[in-house]
Amino acid sequence: MRRVSNEIEDEVLPSDLSAAQLNDESYEGSTSIVLKKGPWTSTEDDILVDYVNKHGEGNWNAVQKHTGLLRCGKSCRLRWANHLRPNLKKGAFTAEEERFIAELHAKMGNKWARMAAHLPGRTDNEIKNYWNTRIKRRQRAGLPLYPPEVCLQGFQESQRNQSNGGLNGGDKMHLDLLQTNSYEIHGAIFDSLKDNQGILPYAPKFPDASVYGNMLKGLDSSQYCSVMTPASPKHKRLRESTIPFIGSNDTRKNGLYPFSQIRDNNSDKIAQSFGMQALLDPGPSSHNSMCYSHSLSNGNSSTSKPTFEAVKLELPSLQYPELDLGSWGTSPPPPLLESVDDFFQSPTPISTLESDCSSPQNSGLLDALLYQAKTLSSSKNHCSDKSSNSSTATPGDRGDSSALNVYETEWEDYADPVSPFGATSILNECPALLRASENSLDEQLSFQAFTGNIPKLEFVDQVWTPESENQTLSLLNFTRPDFLFASDWHDLGSGNGKNQAITTDTTMTLLGDHFASDRKHMTSGTSQSSQVWGFGSCATANNMPALCQLSDLG
DNA sequence: AATACGACCAACCGCCTGCTA
């Protein structure tokens, strides 16, 4: 505890701050702490302005010493920055500013200060307040958080930067595209598709995890789940790696999957990209996040058997500890970190799926392990091959993404390897991802997926090489969202047996059916569940109603 | 007219980073 110096009290303390304010309850303590809180008075403002004019900005703690202003340095700085400094632009944001903010947010995420730097006269606090309000408003209205052009632009930028910069070179697509209400995002996607049919040819080539992630995320929105997924959840802030939704104690409290155990930023980003909280909602009987999420995502419920054996089989080499194979089936549930990461990165889901219905898992652990190992091997081979093939693509193969590249250069400024752009973070770590979207792999995965011609990916026997592992894993990362997305829509299509155009207006209803179907499949254990895992199996015709149509439109 | 609700906004809080002794 400290006191204002006698000098301040006797000499510098403004008259209007002396007696009355010192007795004001807003002051912390009547005898020891006299720093004031609460709204600033005009007199205080005048004092602060006068001080800054004389001494300049900075050294805010000295303000109190020199002026007797009963405010802490932080408060002085904030007051100056947000209200007193010159050239501040007050009033509502203009339409242009709002659009720019949306674009900036898509690129930067909740980097209010950086966003404010691009908006002269606007403060970070102002932008933040505006955005938070906007989120609430649009979520409530069921509107896309980002304008369609922003979504497409972000995707295209991520594509371009990925091809130009390789790993971590194109961290442009902001995670919040994923963070925000998935309903909003996929709504935005479809709105964009509706409103921008001129560029619809791009739609089928959406390899961006954000697209899938957000669409998937729709499933965890309050509209679809009883559990509310706050747009700005409480969580421990990680600089340049903000991880909303995940890592929040609230999440656990809400019954959402405890992603807080995920330590790895990349994993966080991936997890966020898929908006898995609600989907990963672990039932009391389910310890395995992958199994659980799988169950939900592929139309099965949490009652499906734990399948973390498969998860561990697919443990990526990039960032996860090796696991003891011998403990897969007998050890306690694996750490959530592994489970979640595996869920997102491992190709094993294929085997996992099958284990859910007709997999050898049912016949015993050993059989399951053998089967899954086999599946893993074949899937790796296949993926490596795909990645290898796709890696030969040339930049010229990419589609024209010049449209809507208003801020292309700015995106370069945010090529932060640890930026919050979860979506592109995934892409960054998946060099094959974008390449795949631009080449034959794209045709095989994305196009076929969107056209519903891939009931199941055929893994050819090819030599698995260590050097291809990264690409494979990356590719799998890409396919994971693909799979997730497909799985999300799986039962949407199965609801009526036909591909259907899913609009923003009908999404909620359909998703509601989806969950209903989830529960149904959970108990019935249909074979469909086994088709969800894996990037090939995700793309059954009925699984991708909306995107199939998008493909048609393209 | 009273109340409830939501939007908006200012300010605070806690954490992090960078600098310096």
Add this chain to the structure above:
DNA sequence: GTAGCAGGCGGTTGGTCGTAT
């Protein structure tokens, strides 16, 4: 190397105001 400090940043809170019921 590290502890302390200042400043910055993002999340959250609480108050005020306008609008709907």
